[in-house]
Amino acid sequence: MTRSRYSNFGYTVLSAQRDRAPHRLALSYGSTRQLTYAELDSRVNRTANALLSAGVQPGERVATLLDSTLSVAENYLAQTKLGSVLCALNPYWDAATFEKIVTSIEATAFVYDVKFDELADRLRPRLPQVTRWIRAGAQRDGSEVLDLDELTAEASDAEPPLGAGGDDPLALFFTSGTTGLPKAVQYTHASGIAIAQGLWADVPALQDAALGTGPIIWGVGFIAVAAPALAAGIRLVLEDDFGPVQFLETVPREGITHISVTPSFFAELLANSDHSAANLDSLRVALLGGEPLLSSLQERIAQRLPNLSLYGYYGQTEAPYSVIGRRDDGSVPDGVVGRARFGGAVRVVDSTGVPVLDTVGEIQISGPHVTAGYFSQPEATAEALRDGWFVGGDVGSIDAQGLLTVLGRRADSIERGGVLTLPAQIEDAASRVEGVAEAGAIGLPVPNAEPQILLVLSPERGCELDSGVVADRLAVALPAPSRPDHIVIVDSLPHANDGSGGKGKLLRRVLVEQFGHLAASSTERG
Known part of the structure; x- marks a missing residue:
């Protein structure tokens, strides 16, 4: 099958910019390294050719677990160029989840770096279907794991053979898994290109722009944050903690x-x-x-x-x-x-x-x-x-x-007295109360009765909150069916780890786990 270079995600995002402006800065990593489009493309090509020499083939699912944002960017782009299916693993999973996910996606190669040595050693005997373990970092004596650094040093920086494009599979990214095992979300080269290029039709790219980001790019942020910057000629500024x-x-x-x-x-x-x-x-x-x-x-x-x-x-x-x-x-x-x-x-x-x-x-x-x-989940896909x-x-x-x-x-909506209330409505009203830094609202189920509303607040630094004062303010700001039954003040609210070093999404399910007993206790008292 004949493929256009511009149907391949890696070529379209990176190499096309190399051809357009090879000497333009493409990427800054921390305060120590800057790479032009020509330099970054050369490094990506070497990595792609190294993976090919390790036996990675177009269409093969490659479980990938890397630490530094620079390694993530280079390896992910390399895989998209050679046409393997990038399977971007979440470094915050536990070992059991890694085993289940890698097994379920039928990955036959596993790329990782020195930070994950211990995890890889634990997983290797549990994943017999993985035939190649490819490690970045100084090779350990006597190890049978392939040394990616050594292979890359010996590899050519010529453009690798075009192994995929268009509707061929590009990558598997994973959902948060808040209701079970994370699902593997499939993207094609065509849909990845649409994401990387299409953003700038709605958002100004600006001249001499620089987009800053952190480890969030190990997930779907690769095609939604890192790739759009490179595709638009915007300098990508990477930090390992943002x-x-x-x-x-x-x-x-x-x-x-x-x-x-x-x-x-x-x-x-x-x-x-x-x-x-x-x-x-x-x-x-x-x-x-x-x-x-x-x-x-x-x-x-x-x-x-x-x-x-x-x-x-x-x-x-x-x-x-x-x-x-x-x-x-x-x-x-x-x-x-x-x-x-x-x-x-x-x-x-x-x-x-x-x-x-x-x-x-x-x-x-x-x-x-x-x-x-969703990979290998036809029922979830149909739904x-x-x-x-x-x-x-x-x-x-x-x-x-x-x-x-x-x-x-x-699933988060709260219906009481014929009124449908969403947590954000309560949280916005609560956040306007002086001294409130953050608010999280949830509905607590009550058997044979309408749900109760819990509001959890954290104060701004140096401030003290009074639940009674908050309740009085919300009695004015919210209709009766939307007013909280319980107001709890804590030092901080639970958030998902999004890899950035900052707060991720608010974890309302954790609030249910921590404070769900309040509904039961108040019902018993009543």
């Missing part, structure tokens, strides 16, 4: 203009005065998604960074950047995410599957950027992909102008 402390150092040092983080990142950054001394004037574009951007937090961001353009987005691992809207200039009303991304579509349907306007219903997404399904639309379990509403409001996960 939490608030490193962020305050890296932004002024590198002149970062673009970032993509969760709103919780800014909630943590602005929770104390550490940021006040940092020069953040270079920042121009922030993409905020993964959870609702509360209007109260948006106001705090605007006060600290008045020249920062805020782009809220809605998407999932299965469909990144599906809806985008600028939040700081009045382009979309408060609480609205935006419109469907360029080349895609979004709709809301009722319980019968009929599209509706200005009515709460199920959100569905379509476009060239959407996943091809999520219906007649060309992706259905991810979220609810919201859309108006006649195509503006989408996302209310949250259907």
